[in-house]
Amino acid sequence: MTALTLAARDSATMLRRNLRHMLRYPSMTFMIAGMPVVFLLLFVYVFGGTLGAGLGGAAGGRAEYLDYVTPGIILMTVAGAATATAVSVAMDMTEGIVARFRTMAISRASVLTGHVAGGMIQTLLSMAVVVGVAVSLGFRPTAGPVEWLAAIGLLALFVLAITWLSVALGLVAKSVETASNTPMPLLLLPFLGSGFVPTASMPEALRWFAEYQPFTPVIETLRGLLLGTPIGDSAVVAIAWCMGIALAGYLWAKRLFDRDLVR
Amino acid sequence: MxxxxxxxxxxxxxxxxxxxxxxxxxxxxxxxxxxxxxxxxxxxxxxxxxxxxxxxxxxxxxxxxxxxxxxxxxxxxxxxxxxxxxxxxxxxxxxxxxxxxxxxxxxxxxxxxxxxxxxxxxxxxxxxxxxxxxxxxxxxxxxxxxxxxxxxxxxxxxxxxxxxxxxxxxxxxxxxxxxxxxxxxxxxxxxxxxxxxxxxxxxxxxxxxxxxxxxxxxxxxxxxxxxKRLVPGGHIRLRFADAGGLESALRALGEGYLDEDALTLQVPSDGSVRSLRGLLTRLDDRSIEIDELSVHTPDLDDVFLALTGRPDDKESVR
Known part of the structure; x- marks a missing residue:
């Protein structure tokens, strides 16, 4: 019990440290929110008319495409955020301060949980900005309070999973440059899923990949919660993916952080 | 506590x-x-x-x-x-x-x-x-x-x-x-x-x-x-204007390490004022002119170099 309280206390201290970093150097946070906003504008105003017509809905066109693409864009935020987290972890590891933390009688995991909690706050705030912009463009979710809560819960779980994975990617990277590149594939996954066009429109091999990769069930669940489209078994699959990635990322990160060390 | x-x-x-x-x-x-x-x-x-x-x-x-x-x-x-x-x-x-x-x-x-x-x-x-x-x-x-x-x-x-x-x-x-x-x-x-x-x-x-x-x-x-006591490396280093002075000094003192190129003589010494005075008196008695004199007392550098067997480059360090 006391060990747990101490762990929570040290993690809170580390979280304060990470939040302070973010406040002092806000450019990273702006970049995380900025990139999906640019993609949103691009896809709605440049491609939106054509892509919306292809959706074959009653409304058709740009307005319908805005509704369709917003969930995918929201998830795209995690790709940029993952890079930010991986970079900040990798940078931390090159600094002597982490060696200092390791020689102190503190909860060892707190260094990592501080990064995870900080990264989650940063990402969820960026997502809120993206949603705000989408709403200002005319995005009209049909969700009630319960659906909103469920959507936020789903996003939090997804962000938790990807953030633990990014922490591991930051730890495994030999340099800060590598750390800024390894999470890049995450940026492509919304495209190679149901984020921008329905998977049914893709060639068979790609469609197979798109339907079974983790972003698609999360996007479908989010779309269902916000816009009332059918969810089916996507929710269960999405939660399973999130928990699996979170656990794998956590174990990997912990192993990397503890390697060659005394406990 | x-x-x-x-x-x-x-x-x-x-x-x-x-x-x-x-x-x-x-x-x-x-x-x-x-x-x-x-x-x-x-x-x-x-x-x-x-x-x-x-x-x-x-x-x-x-x-x-x-x-x-x-x-x-x-x-x-x-x-x-x-x-x-x-x-x-x-x-x-x-x-x-x-x-x-x-x-x-x-x-x-x-x-x-x-x-x-x-x-x-x-x-x-x-x-x-x-x-x-x-x-x-x-x-x-x-x-x-x-x-x-x-x-x-x-x-x-x-x-x-x-x-x-x-x-x-x-x-x-x-x-x-x-x-x-x-x-x-x-x-x-x-x-x-x-x-x-x-x-x-x-x-x-x-x-x-x-x-x-x-x-x-x-x-x-x-x-x-x-x-420092491990290394009895203290010495007095004398430099002379010419080879003649160098040789007479060696004869006068009876011991020392000669470097004919640098015209220097290293004489073992504990670096004390008494031994320095004795040495100078002996050279003075024979009117041998000294160009330059330095006293080298053993420091940890000597210990370290002696024990690790690295080349002794203290001339350049001095």
Missing amino acids: PNPPSGPAISVTGLRKSYGDKVVLDGVDLRVAEGTVFSLLGPNGAGKTTMVQILSTLIRADGGRVRVAGHDPARDPDAVRAAIGVTGQYSAVDRFLTGEENLILMADLHHLGRAQGRRRTAELLERFDLTEAASKPAATYSGGMRRRLDLAMTLVGDPRIIFLDEPTTGLDPRSRRTVWRIVRDLVAGGVTVFLTTQYLEEADELADRIALLDHGRLIAEGTADEL
């Missing part, structure tokens, strides 16, 4: 560590008494940092018995961590945070409580002459300021044993003296200091006992004076 555990602050027996084929520490034994400064002296790659990393719970030894503050770093790392403070070779400050925030971070991690943490922070900023720079990010600090902040952070938790791994490497002479003063103050307060350094002067200045580490083995241990 209860009585500190009796016995040495640090004791190490038969410590071994290798990375693959490379043996870094090859059976090291040492004891550091409480409240003293122990200096581990050695060239780059001797194993000094590895030693500090093992003692400060950062890495695990391959073999041997280690006790720091009475605890085994491998089996009870948190007990060791609670007793120690470490200032590594590379500055261990958070450069995105200000000096004050860095210290408060340490206070929070030591669970000092808000008021006490602030008080301790203010006190350390004052003591390490950082009050003016307290609200600037550490990234803007000079090397000396960063090292002082680093040391201040180490002291937030009031450690009984402090490891300083090459604390003055890369510092200018003035900052180096400041660090030395801080170390002396700490020891005066009863703290045990384990210091590694490449600088013989530094070990000589600060340490109660010095151990020389070379290729993972301790090749000598003792006080600075004891070590």
Whole structure:
């Protein structure tokens, strides 16, 4: 019990440290929110008319495409955020301060949980900005309070999973440059899923990949919660993916952080 | 506070560590008494940092018995961590945070409580002459300021044993003296200091006992004076205007090491005024003119060079 309280206390201290970093150097946070906003504008105003017509809905066109693409864009935020987290972890590891933390009688995991909690706050705030912009463009979710809560819960779980994975990617990277590149594939996954066009429109091999990769069930669940489209078994699959990635990322990160060390 | 555990602050027996084929520490034994400064002296790659990393719970030894503050770093790392403070070779400050925030971070991690943490922070900023720079990010600090902040952070938790791994490497002479003063103050307060350094002067200045580490083995241990006594290397060096003077001087003195190219003669001597006067009288009696004279007393450089078998290049060092 006391060990747990101490762990929570040290993690809170580390979280304060990470939040302070973010406040002092806000450019990273702006970049995380900025990139999906640019993609949103691009896809709605440049491609939106054509892509919306292809959706074959009653409304058709740009307005319908805005509704369709917003969930995918929201998830795209995690790709940029993952890079930010991986970079900040990798940078931390090159600094002597982490060696200092390791020689102190503190909860060892707190260094990592501080990064995870900080990264989650940063990402969820960026997502809120993206949603705000989408709403200002005319995005009209049909969700009630319960659906909103469920959507936020789903996003939090997804962000938790990807953030633990990014922490591991930051730890495994030999340099800060590598750390800024390894999470890049995450940026492509919304495209190679149901984020921008329905998977049914893709060639068979790609469609197979798109339907079974983790972003698609999360996007479908989010779309269902916000816009009332059918969810089916996507929710269960999405939660399973999130928990699996979170656990794998956590174990990997912990192993990397503890390697060659005394406990 | 209860009585500190009796016995040495640090004791190490038969410590071994290798990375693959490379043996870094090859059976090291040492004891550091409480409240003293122990200096581990050695060239780059001797194993000094590895030693500090093992003692400060950062890495695990391959073999041997280690006790720091009475605890085994491998089996009870948190007990060791609670007793120690470490200032590594590379500055261990958070450069995105200000000096004050860095210290408060340490206070929070030591669970000092808000008021006490602030008080301790203010006190350390004052003591390490950082009050003016307290609200600037550490990234803007000079090397000396960063090292002082680093040391201040180490002291937030009031450690009984402090490891300083090459604390003055890369510092200018003035900052180096400041660090030395801080170390002396700490020891005066009863703290045990384990210091590694490449600088013989530094070990000589600060340490109660010095151990020389070379290729993972301790090749000598003792006080600075004891070590200097190992090498009877004192001499007087005389330079003459021409070969004639050089030869007459050798004949007059009866012994010495001749360097005909440099026109110098090295005469063994303890460096005392009496022996110097005797030597000069003998040369004066024969009217031999000396161009230049220097007295060389043995220092730790001599000890180190003699024991490690490296080429003696003290002529260029002088």
